[in-house]
Amino acid sequence: MKTSSPSSLCPDCASPRIIVLHEPLLDRREFLKKTSAAAAAVALAPWARADEKPKSETLVQQLHGSLSEAQRKAICFPFNHARRSMVDNNWNIVDQTVGDFFTKDQQALIRDIFLGLHSPEYAETVMRQVVHDSGKAGFGSSSVALFGEPGSGKFEFVLTGRHCTRRCDGDSVEGAAFGGPIFYGHAAASFNETAEHPGNAYWFQAKRANEVFQMLDGKQREIALCPRGREETADDTVKLSGKKEGLEGLRVGDLSKDQQGAVRAVLRDLLAPFRKQDTDEAMKLIEASGFDHLHMAFFKSGDIGKDGVWDVWQLEGPNMVWYFRGSPHVHVWANIRA
DSSP: OOBOOGGGSOSSSOSOOBOOOOOOOOOHHHHHHHHHHHHHHHHHSTTOSTTTSOHHHHHHHHHHHHOOHHHHHHHEEOTTOGGGGOOOSBOOSSSOOHHHHSOHHHHHHHHHHHHHTBOTTTHHHHHHHHHHHTGGGGGGGOEEEEEEOTTTSOEEEEEEEBTEEEEEOTTOSTTBGGGSOEEEEEOOSOSSOOTTOTTOTTHHHHHHHHHHHHHOOHHHHHHHEESOOOOOOGGGGGOOOOOSSSOSSEEGGGSOHHHHHHHHHHHHHHHTTBOHHHHHHHHHHHHHHOGGGOEEEEESTTOGGGSSOOSEEEEEETTEEEEEEOSSSEEEEEEEBO
C-alpha cells in the first residue's frame, strides 16, 4: 500500500494515512440493479430472517452484491488473507476510502453495517466519535475490505480508520469474539485530554475500573499497581499469552465476592457499546477460560494530573486482552479468543 508523507502522521496514532487511489464507481442505475438482485438473494437465503442472523451480516451481503468488478478487485480478498486479522490504532486496510470509492447508496449501507455492530444505546455516540476523530472527511475517511464470500461461505467485513477497527463475520471466525481483535479510541476535547476527559465517549469505562481500585486494600493495591502499560505495536498489542498465572496485576479469583462483582461491572461497561450477539459471545469465551483467571492491572505511567485516578489499565486472561490507555487520550485494544 502507498503511504502518505510523515507530515500526515498523527503523532500519537502513529500509523500512516493512505493516499486514496480513485477507481471507477457504479452509477446509480447499475447500483440499484445489483442491489435488487442481492436483496432478492438475501430474501431467499435460509438465514436471512431477522430472528436467525443479525442485520449487519445481511447488509454485508447486499454491499458485496452491489460491487462493480473494479471495486471487487480493489477491496475483496480470499477469506484467509493475512490482512483480515490485522489491527492498529490508525490505519486503512485498503487504499480506497468510503467517501471517495463508493456510491452514496453503498456508503449508506456501510454506515448501517457499522451502526448495527453496536448497541442501540451507544451506536450514534460511537458514530459521532468516529466522525469527530476522522478529520474533515469524517466517516468517509474510513476504509473497508471484504474477505471471502458473504452468503455462500465464510466471510468477514472489516472497517478501519483512525481510532477504529471493527469486524462483521457472521461467526465465520470460530471462537473469536467480534470476529477478531478490535480497536476503539477517542481524542475528545483535545489531543492531550485533561484528567477529567471531558466529552470522551469511553472514559466511563475507566471510571468504572477505578471504582474497583478504590475497593482494594493496601496489599491488593500493591499487587494491582504496575509501573507502565504495554507497548502499542499493532497486532502484537493484543497477543494472547495463554497463561492463567503470572500475568500483570491482581488475580480476580483472589478478590472478595463484592470485588469480583465490581470487576463484572467493568466487563459490562467494556461490552456496553457493542451489539448483544457479540457481547454474549465475548462473555461465553471469558467464562469458558475462567473468570477467576483474569488479572486486573493499573499503571502508574500516564496518570494525568497525578491524581491517582488511573488513566491506563487492563484486564488480561489466558484468552483475553482488553487494554485501556487513557493518556494523552483514549486508546483501547481488545482481543478475546478461544
